Amino acid sequence: MAELVLELAETVAGVGVKTAYGDAVNIDGTTFVPVALGYYGFGAGSGSDEKGDQAGGGGGGGLSIPLGAYVGRGGDVRFEPNLIGLLLVATPLVWVTGKALRMVIRALKR
Secondary structure: OHHHHHHHHHHHOOHHHHHHEOOOEEEOOEEEEEEEEEEEEEEEEEEEOOOOOEEEEEEEEEEEEEEEEEEEEOOEEEEEEOHHHHHHHHHHHHHHHHHHHHHHHHHHHO
16 A cells, blocks of 8 residues: 555656646737646555454545736736635635734733
8 A cells, every 4th residue: 555655656746836837828929827726635544443354545636726827928927816716825824814913912912
């Protein structure tokens, strides 16, 4: 089972950059490079039950959130965001920052 996990890790090791930045697409002289937040994970385990029978299993999953695209026109390159994707990514960050500030303010009041 451990060999399977190592094989999976070797297979997906180079996927990170391809997950974050897609292949450049040229449409009517404008070049687009899509950008996304992506992550994935795998796990496996083995053991035995109360009868002594061997059991094992594994699984994996991933997620990709489109954040926007780099757009190049006439020598000018700029990032055009996908507002829904950015809100999905920013919401947990804002929540955690708010919680941390609340704790700091409470500590300073004492």
